[in-house]
Amino acid sequence: MSPIRVLDPKIQNKIAAGEVVERPSSVIKELIENSVDANADEIEVFIEESGMKLMRIVDNGEGIHHTDGPLLFQRHATSKIDDDYDLFQIRSLGFRGEALASIGAVSKVKVETKHREGDPVLIQFEGGTLKEEMPGRERQGTDISISELFYNTPARLKYVKSMRTESGKIIDIVQKMALSQPHISFRLIVDHKERLLTKGNGNLKEVISDIYGINIARQAVKIEASDADFKLSGYAVRPEISRSHRNFIHTSVNNRHIRNFKLSQSVINAYHTLLAKDKYPIVIINVEMDPKLVDVNVHPSKVEVRFSKERELNTLVEQSIRNTLRNEMLIPDVSTGNSAPVDKTEQPAMDFSGAKKDALTEQIKRPESVEESDITRKTSLPYQTETKGVYGPDRNTAKQLQDDVAEFKGPEQSSSGSRDIKAMIDEPLEDSRSVKEKLPYLEIIGQLHGTYIIMQNESGMYMMDQHAAQERIKYEFYYDHINTEQDEGVPLLIPYNFEFPLDDIITIDEKLRDLRALGFEIDKTGIKQYSVTRHPSWIKEKNPEADIEDLIQFIARADNFSASKYREEMSIMMSCKQSIKANHYLDKAHMEALLSELRKCDSPYTCPHGRPVIIHMTTYEIERMFNRIMK
Incomplete structure (x- = not known):
């Protein structure tokens, strides 16, 4: 050498x-x-x-x-x-x-x-x-x-x-x-x-418009949050616009662009149930913090960083974005909304063949009643509200559209025809998006194919997927109850006894604490035997013994089991199985009851899988299709 x-x-x-x-x-x-x-x-x-x-x-x-x-x-x-x-x-x-x-x-x-x-x-x-x-x-x-x-x-x-x-x-x-x-x-x-x-005037929304376009900039919602260590600022685009990869999640620290998987994952978690599977949001967010809390000297490229209080930062990012979106009205318009997810397993396609024509006609004449588990309370008269005027006058005529366009122009540019981008994107969709109510006033007209509920108000027509709507209602019910830590559970007079193969025994023994955290009383009674003497009250299936066995096997297969993650998956599964399916005809009272329950939801715009619950077609779009308004 x-x-x-x-x-x-x-x-x-x-x-x-x-x-x-x-x-x-x-x-x-x-x-x-x-x-x-x-x-x-x-x-x-x-x-x-x-x-x-x-x-x-x-x-x-x-x-x-x-x-x-x-x-x-x-x-x-x-x-x-x-x-x-x-x-x-x-x-x-x-x-x-x-x-x-x-x-x-x-x-x-x-x-x-x-x-x-x-x-x-x-x-x-x-x-x-x-x-x-x-x-x-x-x-x-x-x-x-x-x-x-x-x-x-x-x-x-x-x-x-x-x-x-x-x-x-x-x-x-x-x-x-x-x-x-x-x-x-x-x-x-x-x-x-x-x-x-870009203009360089400090307006981030204008930069978003320059890069991604005016339509995306108008759908961007401002994010502002802070705690003792961090200050967040930026914009989150409403979930009706999404992408197929996470490259549109832009994170920066002290105005330095960075890559951090956990921080990006916190952004994705904030959109949970608002986006379909394999869809990702568009978010631009900057974190201001003391430089002592972040190490940028990890890699020569200075893009990868390490945080001293990573968990606190991720929690703040997720909660601030989620709270911001929660205060927005997220009903997608037909002209701008994304198409529904391809995977759709809960309902079959409708058959309009002659064999079913008479049956469908009979169903229309005599609407089926909803099962007692679906709508259990007494329904009242169709939903009415005194706040109808909040949503403004009819904005869907051609004259009003011209007024809207003129409103977005600068004072010196309105007559010239050129547009001031800043004015166009600073206050997007304020007339309907800034309303505090989750849903606007909606008048039910009827039902389409036993699957979609047709509604209207002064801004146009709305269609509600009845399965997705009840899925959201039941999901939030189960999620709230499954997450209750003080669940006393259901004691069993005769315990359920289970036997598992030796391959799973070691894993199950290690995760008995996880099962007890879910509300189970489970003890090992033999080399391969376990006995359950109490289970959570939210397990109400016809065959709870089979469900408990599936749960134990699920935990045994999971590498990093999380009680909260399982509660989430359980809520989605139970809500999907117990919701109204397609081709189920409802009377007016049941439709009103379903809409009334949906109003109480924390996020009534998407089902737990991210599919839209309600879509909107404006009066202007309808009149344009019938050539009542020329382009």
Whole structure:
């Protein structure tokens, strides 16, 4: 073995570049962070050939003093920290002093900068070597160009994806930076075409509009919450708009974009039962906290972080988003709502063949009554309310629509036809969404195919899925009762005795405490035998012994059993099994009773599986379909 020696600085920088500079988007991220730390409020990004030919970042920040030019591309040279104590209170986005050294080691760099107290300077750096230093232009800020990335490390080029993929990564990085820094104006030019432009006026909702579009921005609900350690701010988009992956959950800490699985999972949990399976929300949230509570020095990319009070933070995020959505009216409009989930197991398709025609006709003439377990209380007259006027006058005529559009225009722009985006997105859907009641006044008209209840009010027509509605009602009932810790349970005169295979015995023994936490009195009576002398009162199935055995086997199979998780799954299962099915005809009284019970629900807009309970079609949409209003 050859003797130990210190590697040449050029080789050190190339090795470090493998950690910091993974692809062109990594370069863009590091350079934008430097511009943000320089207090720039305007940042322009120019890209050619997905960054492989040219990446250029221009800002109007403080600039670099001409005397610091020789240190720019030296490893661990930084102005962000002075001693080891600063690592515990990092407020800047960059601090490691590795980015420029790593970038300069694998590319050709030109930096033109001017500090407000220094002279302008132009520096050219190539492959880790300073090539030229000369006076630059009299322009406040920094203009840095990166060309021929990985020109001296051809092996790295093999791992660069297609040009479209790399461009997408760069756009994603700039968008995330814009969402994290709404007070900075970002402009992105890709192959001489402008892809993004934000105003930088501090209005996060305008940035959401610039990136995701006006429709999504109008559906965004403001989030504000705080406790002794954390302060949350941002926006959560109503669940009627969702995505098939979690990439639209944007989290940042002290305006630094981060990735943290548990924090993202808390956001997803806040939308529980509001979104269908495999659907994810659009959320932009920033957490302000003491830098001592977060460690950003986990990975060279500075995207992965660790929290000191992670559980408290996750709880605050989940509860604040859930409470915010709970105060919103979440009935989706037909024109904007998502389609219902594909998987639908609780009801079969209707058969309109001649064989069933007479039966259906007879059912319509003589509506079936709901089972006593479904509607148990005495029903009253159709639901009426004196707050009908709260929902405003009829807004569905063409004239009123024009007034709405004019209302969104700025005072100096209404006549010109151009729109003020800020006015359009600042107070979206205020007429109906800000109402405190969970459901508006609804008048029942009738029933469609024994499955959907048709209703109306001054804003249009509503359709309610009777199965999904009662599923939500029963889910909340069971969830409240199953989660009652003081459940005295049902004592058994004759205990239930169970015997399980030896493979499950060890696991069941370890989880007897979990079973008792659910309200069971269970004891081991033999090598493979168990005896249950009490079970929770919420088990009311026809065959409770089989249900208890299934529960024990469920716990034995679960790697990390959670009593709350099982209560949740049990509530969903029981509510689905005991709710009204399709082709079940109701009379007016039963429909009124169902609607009245739904009004009492905490979240009456979706079933436990995330399917919509009620959908809305405005009068304007209906009249437009009949050509009573021309587009």
